[in-house]
Amino acid sequence: MEENRIPKILVISEGNFPKEVVSKTWEDVGKGNIPNIAEFNIVILNFVRITPKKAEYIIDATELGLKSIHNLLWSKSELILITDGEAWIPFDPEGWYVFSILPVSIPFVKERGETIIIEDERYRDYYETHVDHWNFYLKDECEFQRDIAKKLLSGREYKKYENNLSMCQLSKVIAYNGFDKPISFSIEYGYNRNSDSKIMGISGPLTILQAPDKTESVESAIKTLLSNYGIHIKSKAPTWTNDFKIPGEEVVGREIKQLEEDKIETEEKITSKEAEKEEITRYKELLFEDGDELRDIVWDTLELIGFKVNRHDEYKEDGSIQEGKEVAVLEIKGREKSLTTGDVRQLDDWITDYTLREGKEPIGILIGNHYRLKKPESRDEPFPPDVLRYVKANSRKLSLITTFQLFEIFCMIKNGELDADIVRKEIMRNEGVFDLKSILK
Numbered sequence: 001m002e003e004n005r006i007p008k009i010l011v012i013s014e015g016n017f018p019k020e021v022v023s024k025t026w027e028d029v030g031k032g033n034i035p036n037i038a039e040f041n042i043v044i045l046n047f048v049r050i051t052p053k054k055a056e057y058i059i060d061a062t063e064l065g066l067k068s069i070h071n072l073l074w075s076k077s078e079l080i081l082i083t084d085g086e087a088w089i090p091f092d093p094e095g096w097y098v099f100s101i102l103p104v105s106i107p108f109v110k111e112r113g114e115t116i117i118i119e120d121e122r123y124r125d126y127y128e129t130h131v132d133h134w135n136f137y138l139k140d141e142c143e144f145q146r147d148i149a150k151k152l153l154s155g156r157e158y159k160k161y162e163n164n165l166s167m168c169q170l171s172k173v174i175a176y177n178g179f180d181k182p183i184s185f186s187i188e189y190g191y192n193r194n195s196d197s198k199i200m201g202i203s204g205p206l207t208i209l210q211a212p213d214k215t216e217s218v219e220s221a222i223k224t225l226l227s228n229y230g231i232h233i234k235s236k237a238p239t240w241t242n243d244f245k246i247p248g249e250e251v252v253g254r255e256i257k258q259l260e261e262d263k264i265e266t267e268e269k270i271t272s273k274e275a276e277k278e279e280i281t282r283y284k285e286l287l288f289e290d291g292d293e294l295r296d297i298v299w300d301t302l303e304l305i306g307f308k309v310n311r312h313d314e315y316k317e318d319g320s321i322q323e324g325k326e327v328a329v330l331e332i333k334g335r336e337k338s339l340t341t342g343d344v345r346q347l348d349d350w351i352t353d354y355t356l357r358e359g360k361e362p363i364g365i366l367i368g369n370h371y372r373l374k375k376p377e378s379r380d381e382p383f384p385p386d387v388l389r390y391v392k393a394n395s396r397k398l399s400l401i402t403t404f405q406l407f408e409i410f411c412m413i414k415n416g417e418l419d420a421d422i423v424r425k426e427i428m429r430n431e432g433v434f435d436l437k438s439i440l441k
Contacts, residue, residue: 006230010037013046013082015219020231030057038071044225046218047083047098048211055089055096063151065101070152073103073189073203080225082218084211085110085136102206103152104168104189105143108136115178116210122228123174123184123209130212130221137181138208142168144189160200161191171205184209283410286403288372290334294403295319298332298367301406305413305427306420317350320362326428328363328399329354339368339383341390344398351396363428364396369403376404383433391432401427401434408436 009021012034017023024034037043050058058065072079085108088095099106113134118124149161167190174184186205212221223233285297295318303309307321318332331347333339347364355361370382382402383391391398412418418439426439 007041008039009226009229009231010035010040010043011046011222013044013218013222015217015222017219017223018226018231018233021226026054026057037068038075038077040072040077042078042080042229043069043072044080044222045082046222047081048218049084050086050089050098052089052096055098058098058101059096066103066148067152069101070103070203073206074152074201076204078186078205078207080207080209082209082211082221083136103144103148103203104187104206105145106187106208107139107142109139109181110136113177116183117176117178118174119176120172120174125227126209126221126224127175127184129224130214131210132214134175134177134183134210136210137177137183138170138185139181141170142187142189144168157191157201166190167192167202172207174207174209283407286369286407286410287376288369290369290372294334294369295332298330298403298406301410304410306424317353320354321365323424323428326363327354327360328365328428330365330367332367334369334372334403336371336373338370338381339366339387339400341386343368344387344390344394347398348394348396361396363399365399365401365427367401367403367406379404388433397431399427399430399434400432401430405434405436 006020011017011021011023012026012029013023014025015023022035022040028034069079081102087097087099087108089098114132116127116131116134118127144166146166149166150158153161167188169188170182170185171188172186173182174186175182177183184207186207188203188205190202191200192202209225212218227233283297283301285293286301289297299309299311299319302321307323310320310322312319318330320327320329322328329347329350331343331350333343335343343366347366351362351364368382371379383400387400391400409418409423413420413423422439427434
């Protein structure tokens with residue numbers, strides 16, 4: 001890396017960070033909204049106070065996170081992990097081991113103390129400003145286990161790994177506790193030497209830092225770390241500076257306030273118009289829905305046309321419509337193919353039930369959304385020959401209409417191209433397949 005050149009840095013943590021770094025939250029990670037971490041020089045992960053929700057983002061069965069971190073370290077880049085040492089996150093039935101995302105196993109000992117002896121001056125500001133206590137220390141040597149190595153190394157690399165001394169070394173101690181145990185450190189892993197004593201494959205540093213407990217958030221601690229790489233954070237203005245006014249400041253402040261008020265008013269108008277648009281466009285459901293959703297939008301459309309719609313209650317039919325003294329019971333169906341004789345028989349049953357209950361035989365209307373997943377112009381006939389034969393042979397007055405025809409009627413009435421009164425009369429008068437073109441003539 002060139003001297004005085006700001007490295008490419010990724011921060012995964014809540015907070016607002018300078019534009020010189022790429023920052024993502026754990027929620028971004030959960031949504032897959034994260035760049036390839038192996039393309040960065042330094043990645044800073046905030047593992048402080050990991051919740052079950054955050055752990056869900058970290059742990060993945062495909063081990064993509066593990067492989068990404070290995071690719072980062074194997075390219076000699078650095079991973080900085082800020083942690084309170086909590087390895088297991090409660091989750092039914094047992095829990096999650098959050099450090100399984102790391103290529104090496106680290107034997108943390110959970111303990112707490114105050115003595116922090118700084119060895120690496122680059123991290124003095126971090127510890128003296130943000131950390132009062134340490135929460136863990138390194139007990140034994142770390143391990144780069146064989147089963148992990150096999151997952152992460154290429155075939156050629158793994159062969160070298162098997163034939164040489166594998167390693168996981170404590171490459172740097174950043175801070176000790178009072179009894180000389182590392183509480184902050186960097187480790188490297190890989191395979192060490194061949195017969196010629198040449199180093200063959202060593203990772204970049206995996207750096208472990210204690211969680212801050214002196215400052216309000218991890219955000220400020222990370223900003224202190226960033227200053228090590230030439231990224232400086234502006235100091236927050238003290239509140240007493242509000243007593244000093246610069247010419248033009250109040251005018252601009254009033255303009256900002258007015259713009260914010262205008263923005264709120266505009267956003268309210270947009271929200272209102274979006275709701276209005278949603279109410280209008282929902283009638284497109286006539287073209288593709290089935291089940292209860294199709295039934296509900298058909299009812300709403302028939303009401304808009306001017307029918308009195310009796311939505312079903314204790315009865316099983318898909319409701320009925322009324323125009324004057326005429327009543328028609330409905331069977332509403334969405335199909336991925338054409339309508340069936342079974343659909344017409346069901347309508348026949350509703351007519352029988354209604355007649356027995358009310359003492360008067362109604363009209364029967366089958367409203368079908370045929371081939372509902374295809375564009376209307378690509379659909380085959382809605383009512384096949386066997387359906388038409390059944391309707392023709394039936395002594396009752398049966399009518400067949402498609403939801404696409406209802407959609408066209410809805411649009412033409414809204415545009416003033418059709419008279420709703422005429423449409424209602426034609427629908428109640430119709431027998432067999434409804435012919436919209438005859439109304440348009």
